[in-house]
Structure formats: C-alpha cells, structure tokens
Amino acid sequence: MRKTLSWLIVILLPIVVTGGVYALRRDMSQRNREWPTQMEYSPAAKPQTANAVLPYGMTEQLPVAGTIPRGFQPFHYSPGEEEEKRAGLELTNPFQPTAENLARGQHVFTNYCIVCHGPSGAGDGPVIPKYPNPPNYNSDKSKALPDGSMFHVITLGRKDMPSHAAQVKAEDRWKVILYIRKLQGKVN
C-alpha cells in the first residue's frame, strides 16, 4: 500500500507541479494552446466551389431526383404549335375574373406586355413597328385562343414573342390572361 502511494506521488507530483507552473506563467490575454486542431477549424466550404470530399466533386449537391423546389409548378409541355393546342384543351384558368385578379392582371400587363401589345391590346405598343407586329387581341383568332394556349404562349413563347416564364410567375400569367379577356370585351 505504501509502495503504491509513493509511486503515485513520484508520477503525479511532477505532472501537477509542471502544470501549475505552466498555468501560473501563462499569458491569460492569449488564446489557449489547442490540440488537436482539426476539429476546431473545420473547413467551411463555399457554395459553387469544387469539393474533393463530397459527391460529384462539388460543394452544392444536386436536388434529389424527382423533387421540385417549394412553390414551383412544373409545366409539362414543350414549345410548338401542337403542344400549344394541347395546353388549350387540357388547362383551364384557375382564377376568376374578380376585381382584384383583374387589377393584378392589369398591373402585370402594364409592366411586361404593354410595350409590344399596346394599352388596348391592339398590337401597337411603343416599340412597334421597330419590333415585328404582335397580333391584335381583338381579332377573332385571338378571341378564340383558349386560356391554356395563351398560358403556353406566355410561358414558352411563340415565334417573335419571347417566353415570360422568368419574369411573370404562373399565378400572374393566369391573371394577365383574365385582363386580356377584359380587353377583348369577354369579361367586364
């Protein structure tokens, strides 16, 4: 028993003394010594950078297959006349021509469409005739164009009419169609 105790003192005493001296002499205004350092400085990878550790060798990962971003509405049509017709048969406007929806439609039209289509939809906006003439909304052909086909035109574009999917969200595209119907005298 005594032997063990003296051995313990022989081993522990130098450790305690060295530690104590070290602690007393330490400059408290400085950071403590760190070991091991790997966990304290974990690398914060920046987005859009190459990354040797993660799959595909990049920091940002691809979305899981089959998932869509929250609030995103997939549009299952390709460009072209046939697909425009199909959209006209399959899609219906989810919004009613209430005063509120028409006001929103007018707001969108005034901001994104009026330059070409003109205030009354006659195809006489300020950039015409420098830009190829858009059709008059008051023609029989335009009046007969179903909402779904219009949605297809606004979403994917058609000939000289560029796609407006990036600047006008789906909900607003339907509302601007309501406003076009108003310009055509089809809703009040």
Ligand code: HEC
């Ligand atoms: C840069 C000019 C331009 C802008 C901006 C523009 N359009 Fe057009 N739009 C056109 C042209 C040109 C056509 C005719 C395309 C063709 O040759 O079939 C057209 C056609 C259309 C048609 C089909 C009409 C029909 O009778 O066939 C709709 C609907 C339409 N545009 C809606 C819109 C809406 C809604 C906006 C705003 C969100 C908009 N456009 C913005 C130029 C434009």
